[in-house]
Amino acid sequence: MIVGTVREIKNNEFRVGLTPEAAQELVAAGHVVLVEAGAGQGIGAGDDAYAKAGARIIPTAAEVFASADMIVKVKEPQAVERAMLREGQVLFTYLHLAPDPDQAHDLITSGAVCIAYETVTDAGGGLPLLKPMSQVAGRMAIQAGATALEKANGGRGVLLGGVPGVLPAKVAIIGGGVVGFNAAQMAAGLGADVTILDRSAEVLEKLGIHFEARAKTRFSNRANLAACVAEADLVIGAVLIPGAEAPKLVTRDMLATMKSGAVLVDVAIDQGGCFETSKPTTHAEPTYVVDGIVHYCVANMPGAVARTSTYALGNVTLPHVLKLAGLGWREALKRDRHLLAGLNIAHGKVTCAPVAEALDLPFTDPAEVLG
Numbered sequence: 001m002i003v004g005t006v007r008e009i010k011n012n013e014f015r016v017g018l019t020p021e022a023a024q025e026l027v028a029a030g031h032v033v034l035v036e037a038g039a040g041q042g043i044g045a046g047d048d049a050y051a052k053a054g055a056r057i058i059p060t061a062a063e064v065f066a067s068a069d070m071i072v073k074v075k076e077p078q079a080v081e082r083a084m085l086r087e088g089q090v091l092f093t094y095l096h097l098a099p100d101p102d103q104a105h106d107l108i109t110s111g112a113v114c115i116a117y118e119t120v121t122d123a124g125g126g127l128p129l130l131k132p133m134s135q136v137a138g139r140m141a142i143q144a145g146a147t148a149l150e151k152a153n154g155g156r157g158v159l160l161g162g163v164p165g166v167l168p169a170k171v172a173i174i175g176g177g178v179v180g181f182n183a184a185q186m187a188a189g190l191g192a193d194v195t196i197l198d199r200s201a202e203v204l205e206k207l208g209i210h211f212e213a214r215a216k217t218r219f220s221n222r223a224n225l226a227a228c229v230a231e232a233d234l235v236i237g238a239v240l241i242p243g244a245e246a247p248k249l250v251t252r253d254m255l256a257t258m259k260s261g262a263v264l265v266d267v268a269i270d271q272g273g274c275f276e277t278s279k280p281t282t283h284a285e286p287t288y289v290v291d292g293i294v295h296y297c298v299a300n301m302p303g304a305v306a307r308t309s310t311y312a313l314g315n316v317t318l319p320h321v322l323k324l325a326g327l328g329w330r331e332a333l334k335r336d337r338h339l340l341a342g343l344n345i346a347h348g349k350v351t352c353a354p355v356a357e358a359l360d361l362p363f364t365d366p367a368e369v370l371g
Helices: 022-029 049-051 061-068 101-110 132-146 178-189 201-214 220-230 267-271 301-327 329-335 355-360 364-371
Strands: 001-005 032-036 056-058 069-070 090-093 113-115 170-174 192-197 218-219 234-237 265-268 287-290 294-298 343-345
Touching: 001 061, 022 032, 022 049, 022 061, 032 049, 032 061, 049 056, 056 061, 061 170, 069 301, 090 301, 101 329, 101 343, 101 355, 132 178, 132 234, 132 265, 132 294, 132 329, 170 178, 170 220, 178 192, 178 201, 178 234, 192 201, 192 220, 218 220, 234 267, 265 267, 267 355, 329 364, 343 364
Parallel strands: 001 032, 001 069, 032 056, 069 090, 090 113, 170 192, 170 234, 192 218, 234 265, 265 294
Antiparallel strands: 113 343, 287 294
16 A cells, blocks of 8 residues: 655644654555655654655655555644545544534545544543543643743743642643543642542542542532632643533633633643633644633644654554555454544545534444445
8 A cells, every 4th residue: 555644734733644663664564655755854753764764755745645545644634635635545643523514524525534543442442542642632731731820921820839838739620531640640740739520430539549649539510610610720621522522611601710810721622622712722822811811722732742742643553554554444444343433434424423413414334334
């Protein structure tokens, strides 16, 4: 198979779909790898590194899209990229379609086979291709929140860990999954006063055992959520419903109960955000203020630490890339039900039920597409 990767063009996105090491593995397996010139610059991988790995360096993204059987990316294709997709071409990347009807429409029109990292599952019910970026985003959320809390950046002027004689900042983390767990690790490690909210008794028990006295847990109902948000200096939104749009848990009315200069970091922004007042921002302009509350809603947070993120992502995506390239997408999905869960759109049909529901589009059983 001809496998291609291109330079990411989303604002301040420096990750790349294939590392030189991944390209080498694909070439060793008998595949042709096309890499757009400069695609790996953001992770410190020059064209020579890819050429040494056996990849072919192609001048433009258009040429890669025109020749490749499968495109491997990181972020969802932008409008100019979607226009280059063709019938039957495989796209393997993050898509986050639920809050993005324009992208969904273009992918349906293209006829391409679109497999989303974020809905691929594993035997334990987890999301293995989303997990490493959730780990990065959870840890970065605390860094970003701590920076936004600085007075010069519009925040309250509070140090997360405090100092002797001065109380630490209060951090409320909504959601105890991978993002929430990693955010709590960072916040607790800095000495903040951390509370994690979740609706799963099992998750709360595991968090309580892990953190012991370093973080508190509370069941996430309306009253507890409102109380924690009102008390917090920093709120991390770490809610995920796989494939679906994130629920709006923090309303605009709740902002009036918060401390002026408090910070909201919405890690769920890729899926539409879990704060009513959230809107996507970029690394170039990461924050804005609503009713005196600083909002950080960068939709590609891990892109800021591109080298770490790219290699973490590549570790989990490469086996699937090799499988798709070696067997072809139909046979690969027939043999692997967990990879099949990643199929969101194929040949003009929506094959992921949460996406179809979120966008009010007809759902097609993926088995029909495979047949």
